[in-house]
Amino acid sequence: MKNTWIIFLVLFELMACSQQQRVSNHTPPMDYGEKGPAKYSDQLMTKLENGVDFVASGNEPFWYLEINFDKEILFKIAQSDTIRTSVPAGIRLQDVAATSYRVKTGSEILNIVIYDRPCDDSMTGKELPKTLEVSYGDKTYKGCGSYLSDYRLNDIWVLESINNNKIEIPAFPKGLPRLELNLTLSQVFAFAGCNEFSSSMEIQGKKLHFGRFSGTLMACPNMNFESVYLSRLANKTIPFRLEPGKLILQVSSDSTYNYKKVD
Template sequence: MKNIISLLLLFSLIVSCKSTVGKSSDPQTTSEYGTQEDEMKYYFTATGNEPFWGLKMGNDEIVFTSLITGKEKIIFPSVEAIKAMDANVKMYKVSNETSTATITIQHLECQNSMSGEISPYKVTVEIKNNSELELEKLSGCGKYNTDYRLHDIWVLEELNGFKVFITDFQRELPRIEINSAENKFMGYGGCNAISGTLFYEKDLLRFSKVISTLMACAPGNKEGEFAKALQNVTTYKIGDNKLMLSNPSGKLLVFKKVD
């Protein structure tokens, strides 16, 4: 009887341990630009050193953190960017009841002075308390956080305004698999395998450096038309499990999520 009770106790301990392991949460991924949750909520993040500061820009708010301003966190309402005509430079003029700031984002390679990490954007922040005249000018590096909703497998439904069919291609419909964390994509163009990189900014998406295998395609195959449309994309919308890719001329491609 004692042996049976001991076995039951041992079994209950094993079950309890397994339950505890199953309930433990995975550690949240963190980089110098913040947590993974930050990158999902904010479209642009930046940091700087000497003194340390951080910037998170979202559709609803802009959050600046630093001890130099006398406050650990300052929240500004989001504003539209002032864009330079001849360069990829954006300026944001923001203010609230206590502070005023000018944020400038320049598409220029930037190296973190401490970690040595290379980022694609140089950032400057000029900020002051409204009760003071003197501006504090800070510099650092930043990056756009590619929309996590793009991270999926998408199969083509429409090309240049027309529904597509398997007979328009070699064996199956074109598809793309987007890796938003690495800004890369791969897939099938309707005849050949394709791959390339993404260029992403707020309200801007481009498929660039597109390469493909060189298999001969059957007459009438629309892979060339598909590849051309893909490389002309500048904007996107996601909704109802569909991805619509467009440019100023109109809708180019519509995909459906399949996984």
Template sequence: MKQIFILSCVALLIFGCAEKKKETTSEPEATEAVVDTLPSKEEKRTMEPIAIKIDGSYFKATGTEPFWGLKLYGDRVELQTMEDTITTSPSEAIKAQDGNIKMFRMQTEATQLDVIISHKECTNAMSGEVFPYTVTVSYKTTGGGETKVYEGCGSYITDYRLHDIWVLEEMNGNAVSKEEFGGPDVPNMEININNNRFSGYSGCNRMTGGIFYEGDVLRFTQVATTRMACPNMDKESAFLTTLNSSTQYKVENNRLYLSNGSEENILIFKKWD
């Protein structure tokens, strides 16, 4: 009886160790991949519509006490106050060397208008809404008189043409395929200009991040991905590095072209139909 008891204990111990080892070594297989990374045509139709009013301006600012509003267009600048609406031709931005600060100085026969845009968080005094830029506007008549100064908050209006789903077509001058990435699809992303966010698939993992847009500047920021393993991680890593390095863009022929300061078209995406 004693011998049978000892053998039973040994068997239980071996079985328990085997189960524990199985639990601690269980990992997702390297070949596991994300599926259905692109939506169907029906799903794309339900993509969040643009909530921002598109009127052609690329920057807007407002202030209170007194109320005022400013819009920058490619061909004009409009300042609306409680007393008047002032329209001038645009000017080249004067950029500070030690910070993201721009000054525009416009002058007509009747008015001198200065606009300073600082990349400094600003909160609207009445609504509590937070904006990424602090704006100071000053103007006076060219014949003299008192200079009026307004302070408020503003933001750039991200190009509405970016609001879509984009599929990678070329990287660093070479066509791409899902086989070289080792996943079910090539990298793709959905850009939402309502909240300046993007999400998608980087070739193996899901990705998400923010959009920094400032006129002719477009950057993909705070890029985060899941941590799944795939057969060819180098290709995904190269894509993410290239995406992070892009700073300029253009949209033509249903394609999104990304470039940086030294190289053009480092990534080319095609609009998903």
């Protein structure tokens, strides 16, 4: 299987170069280890550092997709077209738990549907978290994909300020609110100053999606803060950015939660 895969990669590179359009092959992320998520391959780390948020591919014929949600979509079909286009707003398809990105490019419509269900990658034998259908012209291509997750998020983050207003430590005798982001389990464990909570979590490029929080229900003096704090996280998709030792969540258009890393 390994030798067959290597031969396929060589043939694809030769075909791509002959068209003077070279697009890298799809390389899935490394498996997560027992001590937390491993780094991606050098190829995917380069893509992540260059702003790529999502990658996918499929067979028969071989095709490749990458999305930088701040910039563009690249869709490549072996021995055929290379499409680059801006990224349209995603449309959530609630009845099938999927998101559609539909855009007109030239005389054709490119429609990318990312399904929230796992997919067996026939090229590697691995399971990837997303199932893909890409329609272009009168053809539909199927395959597997995943968001690229910045492994630096996998840590414990303590709330330092809200809108640059520093958190007053005496107001939280049980400890400052914190988030533990666990990429291996795709979960977040939160302490809101009084109660402990947990939720599902998905990293979507430069955004974090939290599910519904569940946890303890102890009464504390700062319950109002806890309610407001969690309401801006639960069931939300939140843009984030990382700075050295810092995590900033843009919880609304005019509000940020600023965290510092705990060693």
